[in-house]
Amino acid sequence: MPTTPLTPAQVAPPTSDSSSDPAWAWAPYQPSGKRPWTRALAGHLLRRAGFGATWAELEQAVADGPRRTVDRLVRPDADLADFNRSHDDYESSAAAGGSADALRAWWLRRMIKSPQPLLEKMTLFWHDHFAVSAARVPIARLMWEHVRQLRAHALGHFPALMAHVLQDPAVLLALGAASNRKARPNEHLARQLLQRYTLGAGQFSDRDVRETARALTGKFVLRGQLRHFEREHDAGVKTILGQSGAFNGRDVLHVALEHPATARHIVRRLFRWFVSETEEAGDDMLAPLAEAYAKDYDTGRLVETILRSNFFYSADAYRRRVKRPVEFALGIIRALEGNVPTLRLANELAALGENLYYPPTTKGWAAGQHWINPALIIARNNLALALVGGQAPYGKKLNPVQVAQSHGRQDAAAAGRFLVDLLLPGDAASDVPRIAQQESAGGGNLPTSLRKLTHRLTTLPEFQLA
């Protein structure tokens, strides 16, 4: 069935709807005649909540509508425990090998194959948030355990995640805080805790940092193990964010979680992660989310609220994020239902700027516009060609003609339209049908011409956006 590209008006409502009224913005989106559920919106949801969609997933989402699709993303039917257990085993052996490089490859495989891509997307969110780099944690087992815990808490409760993080040897090593002596408290750890992990910039004073550092004394990492030495803990009274007491690490966390800035900070980061990198949402806009989150810090429910919201399906969110390199490559791989050697892919993604397990600084990845510049566009073009070109190094692992035909598109024209609908569901610009026709009607060898078409679609400006 040929589909016509949608106009922006069909994709999303007028911008004024979302940018004005927070109550409307975060209320669940109900498809209507004015704001219909479209293939474009289904593609949008599956890009944001995961790593792109297969044809079957896209079709199912179009048929099911947003409510049931989000239900399934949040609570998948498939046996997730079994999948995660087997991948934990693979990763455990890889970590025993001593290098984080193999762990990168296994994580990519999880992202491609997981019955719950949302869980991996959120694990990646927390990886970016805590920004622990294997470059500073030379023990692969610690990096594996770190990311495993991020996954375990990814859609759980933030306080439990933070409680783990403050006991995580990987976090302490990454922040150069392997010995927090009473006589020499580590302000780097304290600052990172307040500024990046909980409250956010501008919410605390230098004194809060010093006092927090005192509260965290006594923690050591020895031979990869966290140790607590009471004699190195400063048991004196500290004053942090206006509260005083003989605080330890647990108490600091309690104080930070009680501060309203913490929920706002996490909500703002999740807004940027799921909704838009172009809008700076104000406190008023985020207030309903932040207030709800502050009650019990249930990250899963917060994510669910965002993924169901009017704002999420508005023009202010649509294609308003740049695909991370992982999203770019996995979007192609998942759509073409193939599998590729992820050890190699991990290196290619590092060259595009996203080296899993190695965030560039303790501020994570800068993301947004920083993912694209002329050199990186060239590198994306060349990676896409390597993936779909049918030649070395990835060979014929991805095969567009096979995917098109397995979904009943036998002839050139139908297969061309299929690939457009698959890779740019519902929003290809005016030149795309012509490109599809040009490449698929080029005569000659259908498999080859569909490879060319696939490559061209992945190099279009809109394909770079999530």
Place this chain on the structure above:
Amino acid sequence: MSLSRRELLKSAVGTSTLFALAPTVPAFLQRAAVAAAATQRRDTVLVVLQLSGGNDGLNTVVPHADDAYGRARRTLRLTQREVHKINDDLGFHPQMSGFARLLSEGRLAIVQGIGYPQSNRNHPVAMRNWHTAHPNDENCPTGWLGRAIDQLAPPGAMTVPGVFVAPIQQTLAVRAERAVVPTIREAQDGVLRGPAGTAAGIHADRLLAAAEVERMDQKNPLLHAARSSTRAAAIASRRIASVVADAGSTGNYPPLQLAQSLRTVSQLIRADVGIRIFFTELGGGGIGGFDNHANQRDNHAALLKQLSESVAAFADDLGRDRQLERVVLMTFSEFGRTLTENGRRGTGHGDSQPVFLVGGRLRGGLVGKHPSLTRLDQDAPKFHTDFRRVYATMLDAWLGVDSRPVLGAQYPPLDLFTA
């Protein structure tokens, strides 16, 4: 790697292909023309070459006339007859005829006695110090070149001010807070590859055409960024492809790893796509590199030969058409080595080192004194000039990047360049 607007204009005027894309092109060319008139930017280039492992400066710039040298180096000692003369007291290692020639041509400077207070002699720490330019701040997240790159690429600018050209993992030196620094192993990596049967030029034209089509959501700044990046990518790709295709422009490089990396750098400089900072490396690919604790002689000689021949080929290549006038290559290592040879015909981790500069607008020759071989710090020659003064000079005087935010302080510049 973006074209500066001036370059974009230049390329467009010079290439008929771009005009063949009319009527979509003129609008942005017109914008570019207006902007080009307003910006005349210095497009100087800095190439930083890391010598991994701790280079033995004393057997690189050899103080052969100093008795302390001769006494301390029983087997590694190089004599006046062997070295390439610099002056009566100093000479280059015998394998460094290329450097000796560059020196005689006024294209090489030896900045002596470079180091920093309380220097560290542990490889990773010392290397981190040189990379961050914040010695002994183990938590400094970015490199000095990364910070310069962030300064050269303000948010929203479709530019690629720095690239990493070496067969090793990217180093901390180029790590930026915002900018993603590409790794380019060969110039071909900077060319948009098209599918088999489609010429790269045609593929680039198609991308250019796609970038010119109005896409759906015109108010989306990210879509705008993707379009302008794609446009600049297509143009940069064409220019790199044409340099790569020009057999006459490949220079005369020996079959050595460093020479190949420098050829790539040269091709990218010649393509004139706006890259200001290159980082490349020698020594990290093999075992130990310059870290010769035992049987130093042959390994060190081979590395210095590779260094000298590769850099000389690079200077000659760029010197042919005066490109060298806008280029400075600067070497560094994480530390020098001890004066005294150990019992295994090697040397230990030291302190100060000579930094080499090669370029077309340098005051060539020796800069600063050779450090004393009698007043040592734990058996190593002491530094007298802080390495951040060299960095500051490269940033302020050469690249035109304000060094204070990069280095955290104002370091007095060195007088290294001709007017």
